[in-house]
Amino acid sequence: MSIHAVKRSQSHLAWDNSIPPALHVASGDTVTFDCLDxxxxxxxxxSTASTLASLTxxxxxxVNGPVFVAGAEPGDTLRVDVLEVRVAEWGWSAVIPGFGLLADEFPVPALKIWSLPPEDMPVRAEGQGRYAWFDERRGIRIPLRPFAGEMGVAPGKAGAHxxxxxxxxxxxxDTRHLTEGSVLYLPVEVDGALFSIGDGHAAQGDGEVCGTAIETPMKVxxxxxxxxxxxxxxxxxxxxxxxxxxDEQFYTTTGVDSDIREATRAAVRHMIxxxxxxxxxxxxxxYMLCSVAGDLRMHEVVDMPNYVIGFMLPKSIFTKG
Incomplete structure (x- = not known):
């Protein structure tokens, strides 16, 4: 087994099987990626909220890569073992106009800069591990469970996607469950698979409803x-x-509608x-708190014409009664 590295500068902005590999590795090799947010x-x-208006x-x-894995052919599967995810000591969440489940209801840009604890912060006695304060005065803290929002291989279809x-x-x-110790399987459509990764998240709720998690640079x-x-x-x-x-307990709100998107929007709106x-x-x-800590769940999808979508927020993030 060999260990390789992909630099921050070795990144691209589209899934495209014509992009030259940044690295060639053997099957079973380990690669560390240094990724911007x-x-x-x-x-x-x-940055402040005014920065959002000038975003390109x-x-x-x-995403960083792509990495050509020797022996990978169309029809194969690429196994991705997530061995380690390390994030920076800062991150951000934002309401960006035009993005998010309730974009039409949140047209004004907003930005939150997070202070994230260092990797060597000791685990607390109650076993909660590292966390960041959403609002220390109100006693709302978010457990950090870092993961990469973007992990994929190049599509077989030509062109930039x-x-x-x-x-x-x-x-x-954007699957919050793909943290350290998880295993992702991806279908290979081109020779070498051409794997890339990026979009570091320190924490995120299922659904990422406002369109951002705790976004942060990462080494994975x-x-x-x-x-x-x-x-x-x-x-x-x-x-x-x-x-x-x-033994986690949740606050849960629901949305009921014949349109699954509207049921989802209602569930989030009720939690807000x-x-x-x-x-x-x-x-x-x-809205931001929902995006970094809440989980969307499909509670009922068989009794037509309506769907029941639940939005679940863990009670443990609230540290004051």
Whole structure:
């Protein structure tokens, strides 16, 4: 087994099988990627909400790579073992006009700069590990469970494909469960697979409802292995642990509608109203908190014509009664 590295400068802004590999590795090799945050360095710890107006949107969600894995052929599967994820000591969350589940209701830009604890911060006695304060005065803290929002391989279809959406070959899957110790399986469509990664998140709720998590630069180490006996992997598959303790309790709001998107929007809207009323958050603060800590769940999808979508927020993030 060999260990390799991909630099910050070795990045690209599209999934495109014509992009030359930044690195060639053997199956089973380990690669460490040094990645900027999803803003591609446009947002810094000194940024304010006014910075969002000057963002070059076409530069967002860059990924590092691609890495050519010897022996990978169309029809194979690329196994990605997530060995280590290390984030910076700062991050950001934002409401960016035009992005997010309730974009039409939040047209004004907002930015939160987070202070993230160093990697050597000791684990607390109650076992919660590292966390960042969303609002220390109100006693709201967020457990840090870092992961890469973007992990994927090049599509077989020629041309440049945006890094913003997810695809059957991976990409912006934004799956909070793909933390250290998880295993991701991706369907290979081109020789060498051409794996890339990026979009560091220190924490995120399922659904990432306002369009951002705790975005942060990261260094992530993965092991890339070609698998020949999993032809059923035609979309991303993964093995992971639950992001919550087994005894976790949740505040849950629901949305009910015949349109699944409207049911989802209603579930989030109701949680925002709950947080405004019960915890005194502003509407935009509540929207951001939902995006970094809450989970969307499909509670009922069989009794037509309506869907029931739940929005679950762990009670443990609130440290004051």
């Amino acid at each position: 999803a803003s591609n360095g446009q947002i810094t710890p000194a 949107l076409t530069s967002l969600d860059q 945006s890094t913003i959406p997810p695809y059957k070959t991976g990409g912006n899957v 180490t993965v092991r890339l292995t070609v698998v020949k006996d999993k032809p059923y992997v035609k979309t991303p598959h993964f093995i992971s642990r639950s992001p919550h303790p087994s 109203e709950f947080l405004e009323t019960e915890y005194g958050l502003s509407r935009v603060e509540a």
